[in-house]
Amino acid sequence: MENRMSTQIQDRPPTPGSGSSADDRAFLGHPKGLSTLFFVELWERFSYYGMRAILLYFLIDTAAKGGLGIDETTGTAVVAIYGASVYLLSIIGGFTADRVFGARRSTLYGAVVIMAGHVCLAIPAAGTAWLGIALVALGTGLLKPNVSAMVGTLYRPEDARRDGGFSIFYMSINIGSFFSPLVVGWLRDHYGYHAGFSAAAVGMAIAIAWFILGRRNLGPAVDDVPNPLSPQERGRVAGLAVGAVVAFAVVVLLAGLWRDTVLDQVIDAISIVAVLTPIAYFTMMFRSPKVEREEKSHLAAYLPLWIGAMLFWMIFEQAAGKMALFAEKNTVTQVAGVSINPEWFQSVNPLAIVVLAPVFGWIWTRRAGRFPSTPAKMALGVGLIGMSALAMAWAFASYSGNTAPVYVLGGIFVLQTVAELCLSPVGLSATTRLAPKAFASQAMALWFLGTAAGQALAAQLIKAMDGLPNSQYYVVNGVITLVVTGVLFALVPWIRRRMATAELHSTGATSATGATDREPVRS
Structure with a gap:
C-alpha cells in the first residue's frame, strides 16, 4: 500500500502565537481541531x-x-x-x-x-x-x-x-x-x-x-x-509552469519514437520525470555553495539509503498491482463458505500496522543505542522486502487457478508490513539527520520522490518483462533488492560514522512528525 508511514509529513513549525490553548481538550484530551x-x-x-x-x-x-x-x-x-x-x-x-x-x-x-x-x-x-x-x-x-x-x-x-x-x-x-x-x-x-x-x-x-x-x-x-510569492515571482512561476507542461508534452511525443500507443508514451514520460527529478535534487544539493563540505559527506551517506528505499517502494507498492492480480487469479475465492473478494487483501497491511507498530515501538526503545542502528534497520527493511518478492515468485510459480490458501498472500502482506516498520519511520529520521541545513524541506521532498522513482522503475520493469511469468518478474525484483541489501549492510559502519557527525550539529534529531527512529508512526 501507500507509503503511509512517511507521506503527508510536512509538519512546518507553528507560526508564533499559533496553536491551541492547553485548556482545549475537547477531542480525546486534544484540541477540537x-x-x-x-x-x-x-x-x-x-x-x-x-x-x-x-x-x-x-x-x-x-x-x-x-x-x-x-x-x-x-x-x-x-x-x-x-x-x-x-x-x-x-x-x-x-x-x-x-x-x-x-x-x-x-x-x-x-x-x-x-x-x-x-x-x-x-x-x-x-x-x-x-x-x-x-x-x-x-x-x-x-x-x-x-x-x-x-x-x-x-x-x-x-x-x-x-x-x-x-x-x-x-x-x-x-x-x-x-x-x-x-x-x-x-x-x-x-x-x-x-x-x-x-x-x-x-x-x-x-x-x-x-x-x-x-x-x-x-x-x-x-x-x-x-x-508568499511576490508579484514579480508570480509571473516567473506561471512561465515555469507553462514551460514544464510544454516540456512534458515534448517528452511524451519523443516517447513515440519507441512506443506505439499514447498510453505507453505517457507512462514512459512520467517515468522519465520521476527518475530525473530526484537526480536533479541530489545534483543541486551536492553542487550548492550553501552546502558545507561536511554536509556533503552526510549527503553521500544518505544516497545509498535513499536508493535502498526506492527499491523498497518499487516492490511494496505492487500491493495494488501484481499482488492484486495474485489475489484475483491465484487465491481461493471461498473459505468455510465465505466468499473472498480480492480487494480485501489490501486491508491486511493497515490492520497489521495497528497490531505491530506498538510492538516495534517497544523493541526500538529497548534496543536504543544498540544494534540495529538506523542504517541497519533500513537495510533490514530492504532485505525483508526482497524476501517478500522471492516469496511472491514462489507463490506465482506454485499456485494457479484460484488454488492458493488465503494465508499465502496474507502472510506476504504481513512480511511486507514488518519490512515497512523497519524502513519507513527510520528513513524519515535519517533524512532529517543527514539533510543539509539549507535544504531541509527539499530533503523531505527527496524522500517522497524515492517512492515516485520506485514506482516508475516498477512500471518500466513491468513493461520490459511483458510476456514473462510473474514469478520471473518477482525473482528479478528480489535478486536486485537483496544484492543492494548486502551493499547496505556493508556500508552501515561508514554511514553510522557520518550520522554521528551530523548529530553533533543537531542533537536529538527527529522526524518531521516529531518522532525519532524509535517510534514507528503511520501516515
Whole structure:
C-alpha cells in the first residue's frame, strides 16, 4: 500500500502565537481541531484506497463487464505510474501551501479535485475514466502534504500533547485504509465498478463537508502563507509552469519514437520525470555553495539509503498491482463458505500496522543505542522486502487457478508490513539527520520522490518483462533488492560514522512528525 508511514509529513513549525490553548481538550484530551482533521483524513483515505483497491481490475476487465479492456501488463504499469504521479504532484501541493494558498485552501482545492475525479470515474465512459484518474492524482498531490502540516499548527511548540496528537491523527489513516477495500470491494462485486467509484466520491464529499464545517476549530494559522510569492515571482512561476507542461508534452511525443500507443508514451514520460527529478535534487544539493563540505559527506551517506528505499517502494507498492492480480487469479475465492473478494487483501497491511507498530515501538526503545542502528534497520527493511518478492515468485510459480490458501498472500502482506516498520519511520529520521541545513524541506521532498522513482522503475520493469511469468518478474525484483541489501549492510559502519557527525550539529534529531527512529508512526 501507500507509503503511509512517511507521506503527508510536512509538519512546518507553528507560526508564533499559533496553536491551541492547553485548556482545549475537547477531542480525546486534544484540541477540537484535531477531530476535524482526523475525520477529514479518514474519509479522504477511505476514498483514495477504495478507488485504488479496484483500479487495476477496472483497467483490465472487459468493456462488457464495465472495465476499460486494456491488457494486463499495461494496466499494471498504469497503476504503478499513477502512484508515482501522486508523489510527484505532492511537490506542487507543498509549493502551493507555502507560497500561494496556505495549507487550508490547498487542502480544500485538492479535495474538490479528488471528488471530481471520483465522480468522473463513476460515469461509465472511457474518456471520463481517464480524466478521473488524472484528477484524483492531481488532487491527492495538492492535499497530501498539507493535512499533517495543519495538525502541527494545533499545538504550541511547548505542548507535550503534540506527539500524541500525531499518533491519534495517523490512526485515522489506518481506519480509512482498512475499511475502504472491504466496502468498495463488496460494492464492486455486487453492483459493478462504478458503484465502487461512487462510494469513493461519497467518502470524499463527506471529507469536504466535514472540513468546511470544522473550519472554525482550526485556528488562523492554517491560512498562513509562509513565503508568499511576490508579484514579480508570480509571473516567473506561471512561465515555469507553462514551460514544464510544454516540456512534458515534448517528452511524451519523443516517447513515440519507441512506443506505439499514447498510453505507453505517457507512462514512459512520467517515468522519465520521476527518475530525473530526484537526480536533479541530489545534483543541486551536492553542487550548492550553501552546502558545507561536511554536509556533503552526510549527503553521500544518505544516497545509498535513499536508493535502498526506492527499491523498497518499487516492490511494496505492487500491493495494488501484481499482488492484486495474485489475489484475483491465484487465491481461493471461498473459505468455510465465505466468499473472498480480492480487494480485501489490501486491508491486511493497515490492520497489521495497528497490531505491530506498538510492538516495534517497544523493541526500538529497548534496543536504543544498540544494534540495529538506523542504517541497519533500513537495510533490514530492504532485505525483508526482497524476501517478500522471492516469496511472491514462489507463490506465482506454485499456485494457479484460484488454488492458493488465503494465508499465502496474507502472510506476504504481513512480511511486507514488518519490512515497512523497519524502513519507513527510520528513513524519515535519517533524512532529517543527514539533510543539509539549507535544504531541509527539499530533503523531505527527496524522500517522497524515492517512492515516485520506485514506482516508475516498477512500471518500466513491468513493461520490459511483458510476456514473462510473474514469478520471473518477482525473482528479478528480489535478486536486485537483496544484492543492494548486502551493499547496505556493508556500508552501515561508514554511514553510522557520518550520522554521528551530523548529530553533533543537531542533537536529538527527529522526524518531521516529531518522532525519532524509535517510534514507528503511520501516515
